[in-house]
Amino acid sequence: MSLPVTIRLARPAVSVRVRPRVALVGLVLLVLAFLLLCLGMTIGEVPMGLSDVLSGLFGVGDTGNGYIVQELRLPRALTGLLAGLAFGASGAVFQTITRNPLASPDMIGINAGAATAVVAGLAFGFGDGLGSTSLGLLGGLASGLIVYVLAWRRGTSGYRILLVGIGISAMCTSLTDYLLSKAQITEAQASMGWLVGNLANRGWDNVVPLFAAFVVLFPLVLGLSRWMSTLQLGDEVAAGLGTPVQPVRLGLLLAGAGLVAFATASAGPIAFVALTAPQIAQRLARLSSPPVVASALGGAVLVLGSDIVARVITPTGLPVGIVTGALGAPVLLWLLVRANRSGSGG
Amino acid sequence: MTSDTPSLRVQGLRVAYDDRIVIDGLDLNIPPGQITAVVGPNACGKSTLLRTVARLLTPQSGGVFLDGQSIHQLPTRQVAQRLGILPQSPIAPEGMTVSDLVSRGRAPHQTWWRQWSTSDEGAVRNALAATEMTDLADRRVDELSGGQRQRAWIAMAVAQGTPVLLLDEPTTYLDLAHQIDVLDLVVDLNRDEGRTVVMVLHDLPQACRYADHLIAMKAGRIVASGRPSEVITEELVDTVFGVRCRVSPDPVSGTPMVIPISRHHQGVS
Numbered sequence: 001m002s003l004p005v006t007i008r009l010a011r012p013a014v015s016v017r018v019r020p021r022v023a024l025v026g027l028v029l030l031v032l033a034f035l036l037l038c039l040g041m042t043i044g045e046v047p048m049g050l051s052d053v054l055s056g057l058f059g060v061g062d063t064g065n066g067y068i069v070q071e072l073r074l075p076r077a078l079t080g081l082l083a084g085l086a087f088g089a090s091g092a093v094f095q096t097i098t099r100n101p102l103a104s105p106d107m108i109g110i111n112a113g114a115a116t117a118v119v120a121g122l123a124f125g126f127g128d129g130l131g132s133t134s135l136g137l138l139g140g141l142a143s144g145l146i147v148y149v150l151a152w153r154r155g156t157s158g159y160r161i162l163l164v165g166i167g168i169s170a171m172c173t174s175l176t177d178y179l180l181s182k183a184q185i186t187e188a189q190a191s192m193g194w195l196v197g198n199l200a201n202r203g204w205d206n207v208v209p210l211f212a213a214f215v216v217l218f219p220l221v222l223g224l225s226r227w228m229s230t231l232q233l234g235d236e237v238a239a240g241l242g243t244p245v246q247p248v249r250l251g252l253l254l255a256g257a258g259l260v261a262f263a264t265a266s267a268g269p270i271a272f273v274a275l276t277a278p279q280i281a282q283r284l285a286r287l288s289s290p291p292v293v294a295s296a297l298g299g300a301v302l303v304l305g306s307d308i309v310a311r312v313i314t315p316t317g318l319p320v321g322i323v324t325g326a327l328g329a330p331v332l333l334w335l336l337v338r339a340n341r342s343g344s345g346g
Numbered sequence: 347m348t349s350d351t352p353s354l355r356v357q358g359l360r361v362a363y364d365d366r367i368v369i370d371g372l373d374l375n376i377p378p379g380q381i382t383a384v385v386g387p388n389a390c391g392k393s394t395l396l397r398t399v400a401r402l403l404t405p406q407s408g409g410v411f412l413d414g415q416s417i418h419q420l421p422t423r424q425v426a427q428r429l430g431i432l433p434q435s436p437i438a439p440e441g442m443t444v445s446d447l448v449s450r451g452r453a454p455h456q457t458w459w460r461q462w463s464t465s466d467e468g469a470v471r472n473a474l475a476a477t478e479m480t481d482l483a484d485r486r487v488d489e490l491s492g493g494q495r496q497r498a499w500i501a502m503a504v505a506q507g508t509p510v511l512l513l514d515e516p517t518t519y520l521d522l523a524h525q526i527d528v529l530d531l532v533v534d535l536n537r538d539e540g541r542t543v544v545m546v547l548h549d550l551p552q553a554c555r556y557a558d559h560l561i562a563m564k565a566g567r568i569v570a571s572g573r574p575s576e577v578i579t580e581e582l583v584d585t586v587f588g589v590r591c592r593v594s595p596d597p598v599s600g601t602p603m604v605i606p607i608s609r610h611h612q613g614v615s
Contacts, residue, residue, distance in 0.1 A: 006462045017462040099439065230453050236433035239402050241506065242426025242454040288442035 022285040022294060029281070029297035036304035037081055041073040043311050071203075079202040079266050080303045080320070082210045084273060086263035088281070088299020089221055090256035091274030092290035096228045097252050098158030104275040105260040108165020111274075112172035113143025114264035119176050119191045123183040132194075133209045133265040140261025141254070143168055148253055157235065161253075197270030197321025199307050206266040213262035218296070220255045224248055225292050232289050270321045272328020273299050279331065302327070351378040351509050351542055352428055354399070358408030361391070361398050368394045369566040371408070376510075376559075381536050381543045383557035385550055387587050391566040392546045393434065393514055399544070400431035400512050412510070426454035430508040434515045436499055438487035444498045445483040448473055451505035473505035476538075477531060493524030500531060511535065513545035517552070525549075529556045550587075554578055554601040562586045578602040 008015040041053045046068055048056070055061035056069030091104040098108075105111055117139025118132045147168050151160040176195070180188050193200075227248045230238040239245050260274065277299035278290030284298075285291050306323035356374035360367065368391045376382055384392045397403045399410050401417050410417040417425055430451075438447055451473065452466040474480045477497045482490065487498055496516065503511055513532070517525040533556060535541050547553040553560060554574040561571045564586045570577045583591045589606050592613070596603040607613060 004462070006467075008462070008464070012459075013463065014459045015462045016459075226458070229450060232439050233447075233450060234433070234436055236397075236402055236431070237436050237502075239422070240400060240426065240431035240433065241450065242423035244422055288439040288446065 019285070019287075022287065022291050025281065025284045026291070026294045026297060029294060029301055033081065033084075033297055033300040033304060036301060036308060037077050040077050040080065040304055040308050040311075041069060043308065044068070044073060075204050075207050076199050076202045076307075077304070078207045079210065080199050080307050081300050082207065082214050083199075083263040083267035083270060084277070084300035084303030085218070085296040086210070086214055086259040086299070087270060087273040087303070088277035089218060089292055089296035090259040091276075091299065092278040092281070092292045092295035093221055093225075093228075093252050093256035094274070095278050096289050097231055097249050098161050099232060099234070100158055100162050101279055102275070103158065103162040103165065104278070105256060106269065106271065106274050107169065108162060109143045109147055109168035109172055110140050110165075110257045110260045111264050111269035112169040112176070113146075114140035114261045115195060115269045116172040116176045116179070117142075118194065118265060119179050119183075122187050122191045122194070123179045125187070133206070133262070136265025137213075137258070137261040139172075140257050140264060143172060144253055144257030144261075148250065193319060194268045196319040197268035197324065198319040199267055199303075200317060200319070202266065210262050210266040213258060217255045217258050217262075221252065221259070221292060224252050224255070228252070228289065228292075267303075268319070268321060270303060271325040272331070273302050273324055276328045276331040277302050351540060352413040353378055353411075354429075354510060354542065354544075355411045355414075356395075356399060356408070357411065359395075359398065359405050359410070360407045361394055361403060361405045367406075367566070369398070369405075372566070372568060374561070374568065374571075376542060376544055378542050379536075379540050380558040381532065381545070381556060382559040382561060383553035384544065384546045384561045384563060385548075385553045385586075386563035386569075390563045390586075392563050394566075395563070396431075396512055396514050396544065396546050397433075400429065401425060402431065402433070423454050426506070426508070428508050429510040429512065430503045430506040431512040432499055432503045432514065432516065435518060438495075438498075440488055442487050443483070444479055444485055444487055444490070444501070445470065445474070447487055447498055448479070448483075448501045448505050451502040451507075454506065469505045469507050473501040476504055476534065477501040491524075493520055493527055496520060496524070496528055497531065500528065504535060509540075510542045510544070513543065515546050515548060517547065517549070525552065532556065550578070550583070550604045551596065551602075554603070555596060555599045574601055578604065 004017045004019045006015060006017050038050055038053055042048050042050060048065060052065050053069055056065040059066050094103050094105050094108065095101050114136040117135040121132050121135040147161060147165045151164040153160065180191055183191065227243050230241045230243045231245065231248065235245050278295035281294040281298040282290040285294055302324060303320060306327060307320040310318040310320050310323045354376040356372060359369055359372040361369040372395065384395065386392045394403065398405055401422065404418055412425065412429060448470050452469060455466060474483055477500055479497055479501050482494060487495055490498060500516065516528050520528065529552060532543055532545065536543050557574060560574045560577045562569045562577060562582060569586050570582055578593055580591055580593050583589055583604055591607055592605045593602050594605065
């Protein structure tokens, strides 16, 4: 367990509590994410060194390199970074408010809802870009709301959210499969490429909406996260400690769903990031619940790292979601085995 | 704490789950600075009453008044600074330590700029000491015995520092030694710090022994209330629990002791 350190002023009466280990984990992940961001931009048809990438970024040196970095590689890298941050943060939110490490947004239907809406858009020809971003957002938020409403029975409990979410997720997945089977072969192919989670050919039109959403929703999550430390003790204890349980939970659920929906719309439903990043961050920080900031950074490291691996192992480049899935599945199995052993597997 | 012990009053309370009315038209005054025990058969509404008093449930009509103010209309955080509730069998997250759990009891007193004041620190230290959990502060809650775990949760409620403390069946699932342990602790909290305690208890003799004030409930109504020695009679136990019994003074505490009469044990005289 990581012990907190208190910094306290007598006048004005201000006190801040920091856990050095959590801060250290966050810092290491931040540096790692930045390094992977830069390293990722060296990969491509035109081989570049780190110095080429950096000079290209700031518009000094070769103008060709500048164009490649700023218009082709930076948007891809930033989409990966922001999607990873969004998935990681929302995973931490969902796992905390449901008190269940399996209840990440990719398990409870938020990703699946966004995916269904985007595939429907592609199949019916609403096109790419902004169209699918708004569809993904609508789909993700709609499934989040449906889960909340269906799980409502004199308030919501974490367990009901998980069970209802799994049901919604299954329904959305079959709807997506149905749409794919009905779609033209080219549209189906485009959808498949997107459905596994893909960072190839991302442009600024993918980055801007995701960035805007992140700037609004992430501070909202941080603001509500103060309550997460009491929600973690269960609804009744939290309410007894003065937590407005239902408004806080609804706010966190919507903000978390919003982050996932925007990220899915830009990068596809990248598998297992929201599930594993918070669990990894929690274990690194030695806490009893996932820390939001470190989980977000962990998500970014996972997505950016996987995207590099995906492009290094095959010349054409695998979609990033295949690599995160391959890395994430063993982690999920480990979590399940561990939960069964300690008797909390449910 | 004794000087500012708030009054707690229930008026015309009606609580329902969907269409099923559990409590209808209940009035009640909780004596300040005393230990009140609520007893009654299963599903008589005693737990529902406690949870409504703690604003975990919203009544259909009527209200709960803390110093004259409706508890369901006050900001929940303000209520949490004056009234604490320990629900029945709470579960701590895997891996959480005792000191971490107890620290969270300070949540209603904390803000963004005051995350851990000297009074937070003092309250947690005192709560750990009062519950004899200081030596176990760094242990994981999920590794403790049932009795220690319950003491850890009570320590969290104590750290909250509220003059009124509500406990929902604090002795459930504990063996006899731990039950006595927890109830003695409740008396300490009441005697040493003047806290008003209201608890739901299953065991009638224990309720008689530890409570200053007893409330007997049946089918959502209060059948009798007052000092245990005045309230507990053979007729009342028959009315409330449907059990014929003898009542005689507890040889240790002098409080009423209920000895049930069953089909196979009709008595010697």
